[in-house]
Amino acid sequence: MSADILDGKQIAADIREELKRRAAELTSAGVTPGLGVLLVGDDPASRSYVTAKERACEKVGLHSQETVLPASASREEILEVVRGYNADERIHGILVQLPLPDSAMEADVIETILPEKDADGFHPVSVGRMMLGLPAPLPCTPHGILQILKRSGVTIEGAHAVVVGRSNIVGKPVANLLSRKWELGNATVTVCHTRTKDLGAITRQADILIAAAGKHNMISADMVREGAVVIDVGVNRIEDPSAKRGYRLRGDVDFEAVREKAAAITPVPGGVGPMTITMLLQNTVEAAERVVANS
Ligand SMILES: Nc1nc2c(c(=O)[nH]1)N[C@@H](CN(C=O)c1ccc(C(=O)N[C@@H](CCC(=O)O)C(=O)O)cc1)CN2
Numbered sequence: 061m062s063a064d065i066l067d068g069k070q071i072a073a074d075i076r077e078e079l080k081r082r083a084a085e086l087t088s089a090g091v092t093p094g095l096g097v098l099l100v101g102d103d104p105a106s107r108s109y110v111t112a113k114e115r116a117c118e119k120v121g122l123h124s125q126e127t128v129l130p131a132s133a134s135r136e137e138i139l140e141v142v143r144g145y146n147a148d149e150r151i152h153g154i155l156v157q158l159p160l161p162d163s164a165m166e167a168d169v170i171e172t173i174l175p176e177k178d179a180d181g182f183h184p185v186s187v188g189r190m191m192l193g194l195p196a197p198l199p200c201t202p203h204g205i206l207q208i209l210k211r212s213g214v215t216i217e218g219a220h221a222v223v224v225g226r227s228n229i230v231g232k233p234v235a236n237l238l239s240r241k242w243e244l245g246n247a248t249v250t251v252c253h254t255r256t257k258d259l260g261a262i263t264r265q266a267d268i269l270i271a272a273a274g275k276h277n278m279i280s281a282d283m284v285r286e287g288a289v290v291i292d293v294g295v296n297r298i299e300d301p302s303a304k305r306g307y308r309l310r311g312d313v314d315f316e317a318v319r320e321k322a323a324a325i326t327p328v329p330g331g332v333g334p335m336t337i338t339m340l341l342q343n344t345v346e347a348a349e350r351v352v353a354n355s
Pocket residue numbers: 108109112155156157158159180200201229295309328329330331332333334335336337
């Protein structure tokens with residue numbers, strides 16, 4: 061068997077076309093959706109994600125505003141930027157690129173974002189509402205994964221989904237959304253992590269396997285059931301002097317071996333990554349739509 065490739069890039073492009081129409085409608089109603097971006101420090105990966113997000117905003121018709129602070133910025137300096145975006149009526153969504161140089165500041169910084177401007181869906185109010193099944197901006201990577209599954213015709217309802225990874229950004233929320241009673245859910249979910257005993261014995265039970273542990277090639281072919289759907293969330297930079305950038309992006313799944321066993325698989329790059337950015341745009345457009353609806 062050679063797996064179908066789940067083309068996140070194409071699905072993202074389709075959703076961005078829908079968002080372009082919604083953004084144009086908002087602009088003609090006098091409100092251009094705006095994303096306030098905060099980057100702290102000069103981590104090259106974070107810089108490239110922020111640039112990609114701003115370019116995507118431009119292409120879809122969103123306004124974006126960037127603030128860059130040095131890695132030495134104090135908690136107060138960072139919070140001041142967030143408060144500025146909170147008060148700015150041209151900004152509908154706020155994105156603080158993670159990780160911050162001092163990860164101990166992340167909770168305070170995220171909590172300072174107004175929940176109605178939470179473009180990432182990371183604010184405790186958004187997370188709580190999501191857990192309760194109430195309307196909330198959904199975290200971008202998990203929501204992107206569900207959209208890939210839905211738009212590729214994968215049946216989630218009744219499936220056994222195994223999530224490898226328990227991060228706040230991906231593992232925990234995707235497990236919640238997959239098990240939730242809604243049109244993208246109703247799966248039976250098992251959450252594993254790098255300390256799970258006999259991980260393969262559990263991953264082999266998966267109809268849908270989500271690899272989000274941030275460890276290159278940790279999912280080998282013998283850990284995958286014949287005919288499973290495999291979603292690779294890993295974005296690992298593997299040094300390669302022959303590559304243009306000096307590295308290649310690879311996932312958590314041994315792609316070449318697993319594609320011979322799976323029914324469908326997301327590639328890295330071109331799978332989940334582009335959906336993360338797209339769902340950020342969607343959260344920002346939806347925040348602007350709420351402002352217009354309530355005005
Ligand atoms: N505030 C946030 N910080 C972080 C998030 C997030 O959702 N919000 N997620 C990750 C990184 N991330 C977004 O910020 C992200 C990772 C990867 C991609 C992506 O498009 N990857 C492409 C390849 C890009 C390339 O060639 O370099 C792909 O996989 O095809 C987008 C966003 C941590 N921080």
